[in-house]
Amino acid sequence: MTPDLSMTEGRAAPLGATFDGDGVNFAVFSGHARRMYLCLFSPDGKTETHRLELRERDGEVWHGYISGLRPGQRYAFRADGPYAPKDGHRFNVNKLLLDPYAKRLTGHPEWHDALMGYTVGHKDKDLSFDTRDSAPYMPRCVVEDPSFAWGETTPPDTPIDQTIIYEAHVKGLTALHPAAEPKGTFLGLASDRMLDHLTDLGITAIELLPSQAFLNDRFLVDKGLVNYWGYQTLGFFAPEPRYLSQGQIWEFQHMVARLHSAGIEVIMDVVYNHTCEGDHTGPTLSFRGLDNASYYRLHEDQRHYINDTGTGNTLNLEHPMVLRMVMDSLRYWVEVMGVDGFRFDLCSTLGRTATGFDPGAAFFDALRQDPVLTRTKLIAEPWDIGPGGYQVGAFPPPFLEWNDKFRDGVRRFWRGDAGQSRQVAGWVMGSAQQFDHSGRPATASVNLITAHDGFTLADLTAYNQKHNMANGEGGRDGHGENYSDNFGVEGPTEDDAINAARARRRRNLMATLLLSQGTPMILAGDELGNSQGGNNNAYCQDNEIGWVDWPGADAEMLAFTKQLIALRKAQPILRQKRFLHSRERVSDGLEDLFWLRPDGAPMGVEDWQDDSRKMVCAEMRMASGTPNYGLETTAVYIALNAGEAVEVTLPKVSSGWAWSLGVDTARPGVEGETATRFTVAADSMVAFVLQPEARDG
Structure with missing residues (x-):
């Protein structure tokens, strides 16, 4: 042990380890502990040099201040209290506990039975008590001064519609x-x-x-x-x-x-929906040992955890100190670390109360009134595995939401499933059926074809079945229904015709994503033709399966994706915040969306009810108040054709204007052709942009 350090009472806020230039204030929450200890370690983290009791307590926060400590100091906590799992308490002073507010960790726990609060293999299972010290197997927290010289760099603050x-x-x-x-x-x-x-x-x-x-x-x-x-x-x-x-x-x-x-x-x-400590058989690393009954939602028997997340536990955001931790964390990443927004994993869990999902839950209300976080982009994964957990479209403003209905509907349309034309029409226009309520914008729908969880875009067109054997779970993990299409051969092939068809399908899917109303999300690597070999759940594959294959990049797919993004940016009509509707707009009394048959006539009820229909055509307009096309009007015509080649008649336009080809997935890179009638190739998508006619001289 080094010489004794002098600890004064310090303060209860802020929580965590805070360096003030002269020393460090330590503050940690526990509503049920009897004693709380601060453990200090040598610079290499191997030796516990001090174990100091935090004797001061304001309500449920234990605290103390040590002069002379500097950033870089290694530390952790130990909490003493009842080990009574049937009452919800799992205190074990033998277990070293990470500070929930630690700004840096030295590494990861090294798996050993000593990390468990109970004796592994004991006849009483988790009701037993383990006396081994877990410190040799635990990382250390590090005191940090997180100040950073940002210079003149400012956040882009990109509008959501862009x-x-x-x-x-x-x-x-x-x-x-x-x-x-x-x-x-x-x-x-x-x-x-x-x-x-x-x-x-x-x-x-x-x-x-x-x-x-x-x-x-x-x-x-x-x-x-x-x-x-x-x-x-x-x-x-x-x-x-x-x-x-x-x-x-x-x-x-x-x-x-x-x-x-x-x-x-x-x-x-x-x-923020759960922690890594798992269920009642999991390790005691931080939250469980500091105050199990406060941090987690427990069953009525108090021994077991409510598991709406599928990971063994669920954080209890109805507890004010747990909610405070989440809110403090979010603000820290914005104000100190500089981030611009958050995507909330299993966000339905964050809105759960004792009576089920509530869009007015404490977490959502706290976010919506926070002056820091309301300036950021907030995205919900709008489901969990608990009862009533699927909540797509139910989140309050200003949340955006991952839209799996768009994902599945677009995949099924291009696969050629029957009855999908009328469904995909709704998805490409912002999914109004899900999001057009409560003043929510069309951008509330985060459109995706692929994400980290599932097939990549290339695999979506090369595999009918998941190939997850490398995960070591006998292929049982991962989604079973991917709405994919291998074009007759499972996996890679040397058949030129199949490879060409797959490439066109990838372009169709990417074009639908980037030319639809809503907020598009691209999976990294899809623009390069990246494959995971048919693994649709690469959560444990820190290797070539999970890494983006830069050496094998598809240059044509990359160029095509750039073309699509450029087109989206150039045409505001493709990224409207207000929903487009086949009825008069409130703003100027004009229609802004026209669903058309290939012959140019309006779609009728019988057309929409035709399950064999494989084509969807639409004209979108954005005008300043005149019913005629004019200089302040933009319009885009799109046609999605999942069937055989079809000739389409483009809408009539005023003199001096013409429809100019923006993209054709059957001919990547081709653009600028003008037409009044056009043959949309089989299994392809086109977009035309209204532009002034070129004038000679």
Whole structure:
């Protein structure tokens, strides 16, 4: 032990370890502990140099101040209290506990039975009590001064109707990139060549899979695998250590600053619905040992956990201190770390109360009144596995929502399923049937064809079945119904005709995504033709299966995706906040959406009821108040054809105007042709833009 340190009472706020220039204030919440201890460690983290009791307590917050401590100090807590699982309490002073507010962790727990609060293998199971010290197997918290010189860099603050999201994994995006250094890290993501790719592509926001510190599940480690995706949060304030090449939190801030300088916003995928501690048989790492009965939603028997998340536990956001932790975490990532928004994993869980899902739950109300967070982009994954958990369209403003109905409907339409034409018409126009209520904009629908969870775009056109054997679960994991189409051959083929058909289908799907009303989200690598070999659940594949295949990039698909993004940006009618309707607009009394048959006549009821119909044609208008086409009017005509080739008659236009081809998925790269009638090739999509006619001379 080093000489005794002098501890004064300190203060109850803020929570966590706060350096003030002279020393460090420590504050930690526990409503049921009897004693709380602060453990300090040597610079290498191996030796516990001090164990100091926090004797001061304001309500449910234990605190103390130590002069002379500096950033870099390693620390953790121990909590003493009742070990009574049947009463909801699992205190065990033998277990080293991470600070829920820790701004940096030195690494990850090393799996050992000593991490459990109970004796593994005991006849009483989790009702037994384990006396082994878990410290040798635990990482340490680190005191940080998170100040950062942002300079003149400012957040892009991109309007939501101009937003194009790119969902990416920090390591997966950079591991095989030839010039991203250091690979697999925040700094690698901020490298010049990576930024060049993102800006050239044209995306406006990157949505990062979990980047808060997370756990490698024991069952994965035992199989020689790891938690690759990161949906098992260990610390809600700390960046994931494996993405820090120098072990410093400024690396994350530098990445954000670099992305901002390129005009790209940073959205974090965050997991506040559960923690990595699992069910009643899981480890005691932090929350469970600090105050199990407060942090988690428990069954009536108090021993077991409510499991609306499928991960073993559910955070109790009805408790004010747990809600405070989540809100403090969100504000920290915005105000200190610089991020621009959040995608909330299993967001239905965050709105659960004792009576079920409530759009007016405490968490949603807290977000909606927060002056910091209301300026950010908030995206819900609108489901969980609990009763009544599927809530697409039910979230309150200003939430955007992942729209799996768009995903599945568009996939089924292009696969040629019967009766999908009338369904896809709704999805491409912003899914008004789900979101046109409560003043919500069309941009509330986050449209996606693919995401990290499921097939990539390339695999969607190459596999009918999932191929997940590498996950070690006998192929039982992952979605069973993917609405995919392998064109007659499972997996790679040398058949030129099949490969051409697959490429066109990929272009159709990407074009539908980027030319639909709503907020588009592209999965990183889809623009490059990236494949996961048919694995639709690569959550544990930190290898070539899960990484983006830069060496095998499809240059034609990349060029086509750039063409689509450029077209979307150039045509405001493709990204309206207000819903387009086949009826008069409130603003000027004009119609702005026309559903047409191929011959140019309006669609009738009998046309919509025809389940054999494979084609959808629409004209969208944006005008300033005149019923005739004029200089202040823009219009776009789109035709989606999942059947045989069909000639279409384009809408009549005023003299001096013409329909100019914006994109044709049957002829990637071709644009600018003018026409009054046009043959839409089989299994293809076209978009025409109304433009002034070219004049000679």
